Amino acid sequence: MNIRVQGVDLALYVHWxxxxxxxxYCDFNSHVRASIDQDAWRDALLADLAHEAALLPGRRLTSIFFGGGTPSLMEPATAEAIIRAATGHWAPADDLEITLEANPSSVEAERFADLAAAGVNRVSLGLQSLDDDALAFLGRAHSVGESLQALDIAQHSFKRVSFDLIYALPGQTIAEWQAMLQRGLAFGTGHLSLYQLTIEPGTRFATLLAAGKFTPLNADASADLFELTAAMTDAAGIPAYEISNHARAGQESRHNLTYWRYGDYAGVGPGAHGRRLGLRTVRHRKPENFTAAVARNGHGMVEEEALSPIEAADEALVMGLRLAEGIDPAAIAGRFGLASVVDQRAVARLVASGHLEWVGSRLRTTAAGRLLLDHVLGAIAAVQPMLRREVPAIA
Known part of the structure; x- marks a missing residue:
C-alpha cells in the first residue's frame, strides 16, 4: 500500500x-451521567492526545474541534488545558480555528466568556429550531427564548458563530420552514448548518416510528424544502459549500473542510474517529471503557486499521462530492495510485442528464444532482462495491 500524506496540515477532533x-433523534456517542470528574477527564484526554501527537510529529495544526455530546458542559479549564497541550505538540497555524459545540441553555451560555478566554474562537450552537413546539418534539431542553439569549451572548463572546437548525419535521410546511429560515438568516451569523430530520436506527425516534407514533415528511416534500433552503441561503449570500452547511465567503468551517477534502485529522476522546497516515483510528465508545483503556495503555484506541488505496479513494470521492467545489478525480486517483476513481461513461451520462458538471478539472454535482447524491455516487464509482464507513459528522 502506498497512500501519500496530503500535506503537513492536521486537524484535531476532541470528543466530549x-x-x-x-x-x-441523536445517534452520536453521547451519554448521561449523574456526575463528571472533570479532573479525571482532563487527564485522560490529555494522555490520549499525547499518544496521537507522538505518532504525528512535525505537523501544522490548523483546527481544533470540540464535539460531542455536549462540550459546553466541559469546564473551561479543561478546554484550555487541551488547547495548550495541542499547540505545544504541534505548531499552530496563525489563524488556528478552535470550535466548540454548545447547547443554548442559560447554564452553558454563562460559560461562553470563560471558554473564549480559554482560546475557543468559534462556537457551534445547537439551536435546532425556532419554534417551541418543534423543540419539544425534538426532545430539546431549551426554549426559543433561551436560544436567542444564548445566541446573543455567543455573538458577543466569540469571533465566529454557527448554529444548527433541523427541518423537514413531520407535517412541516413550506411556509413554516420559509418563515423560520428567514428569521434565522436575519441573525447575521456567518455559518449555518441546516439538516433534514433523519430517523437513525437505534434512536428513540426509530422506536416511535416503528410503533406508528408519527409519520415522517415524505420525500417529495423534503426535496421541496431542500430546494427552498438552497434558494434562500444563496439569495442571502450564505450559500451551501457542503450539502448541509452554508457560509459567507471566508466563514467556512476549516475543520469540516479538512474532513471533506480528505486531509489527516487526529481523533481523541470516547468514540472519536481519526484518519492519519493511511490509517483509520477509532476510540472506545463507552466513557468507562475509554478511561480504563487510557489507564491501561496510555490511549483509548480500540481499532486501528490500514486503508487500502481503493477504500481511501472511495472515501475521498464520497466526501468530496458533498462539497460545492466537487473533486478532481485525476488528483484523487494519482494520490492513491489508481488508474481512475470514477466510471467515465457513467459520469458522461450524468453530465448529459444535468446531474453532474465539469468546471475545469473538477467534477461537481448540480442542484439536481445534490437531490440524488447517493444515486450519483453509486453510479460513478469506478470500483465496486463502494464502502460506506460512517464517521461522526462535524459542524
Whole structure:
C-alpha cells in the first residue's frame, strides 16, 4: 500500500461524550451521567492526545474541534488545558480555528466568556429550531427564548458563530420552514448548518416510528424544502459549500473542510474517529471503557486499521462530492495510485442528464444532482462495491 500524506496540515477532533439528556433523534456517542470528574477527564484526554501527537510529529495544526455530546458542559479549564497541550505538540497555524459545540441553555451560555478566554474562537450552537413546539418534539431542553439569549451572548463572546437548525419535521410546511429560515438568516451569523430530520436506527425516534407514533415528511416534500433552503441561503449570500452547511465567503468551517477534502485529522476522546497516515483510528465508545483503556495503555484506541488505496479513494470521492467545489478525480486517483476513481461513461451520462458538471478539472454535482447524491455516487464509482464507513459528522 502506498497512500501519500496530503500535506503537513492536521486537524484535531476532541470528543466530549456527556449530555444532560439524550435527544430522540441523536445517534452520536453521547451519554448521561449523574456526575463528571472533570479532573479525571482532563487527564485522560490529555494522555490520549499525547499518544496521537507522538505518532504525528512535525505537523501544522490548523483546527481544533470540540464535539460531542455536549462540550459546553466541559469546564473551561479543561478546554484550555487541551488547547495548550495541542499547540505545544504541534505548531499552530496563525489563524488556528478552535470550535466548540454548545447547547443554548442559560447554564452553558454563562460559560461562553470563560471558554473564549480559554482560546475557543468559534462556537457551534445547537439551536435546532425556532419554534417551541418543534423543540419539544425534538426532545430539546431549551426554549426559543433561551436560544436567542444564548445566541446573543455567543455573538458577543466569540469571533465566529454557527448554529444548527433541523427541518423537514413531520407535517412541516413550506411556509413554516420559509418563515423560520428567514428569521434565522436575519441573525447575521456567518455559518449555518441546516439538516433534514433523519430517523437513525437505534434512536428513540426509530422506536416511535416503528410503533406508528408519527409519520415522517415524505420525500417529495423534503426535496421541496431542500430546494427552498438552497434558494434562500444563496439569495442571502450564505450559500451551501457542503450539502448541509452554508457560509459567507471566508466563514467556512476549516475543520469540516479538512474532513471533506480528505486531509489527516487526529481523533481523541470516547468514540472519536481519526484518519492519519493511511490509517483509520477509532476510540472506545463507552466513557468507562475509554478511561480504563487510557489507564491501561496510555490511549483509548480500540481499532486501528490500514486503508487500502481503493477504500481511501472511495472515501475521498464520497466526501468530496458533498462539497460545492466537487473533486478532481485525476488528483484523487494519482494520490492513491489508481488508474481512475470514477466510471467515465457513467459520469458522461450524468453530465448529459444535468446531474453532474465539469468546471475545469473538477467534477461537481448540480442542484439536481445534490437531490440524488447517493444515486450519483453509486453510479460513478469506478470500483465496486463502494464502502460506506460512517464517521461522526462535524459542524
Amino acid at each position: 461524550p456527556f449530555c444532560v439528556s439524550k435527544c430522540p
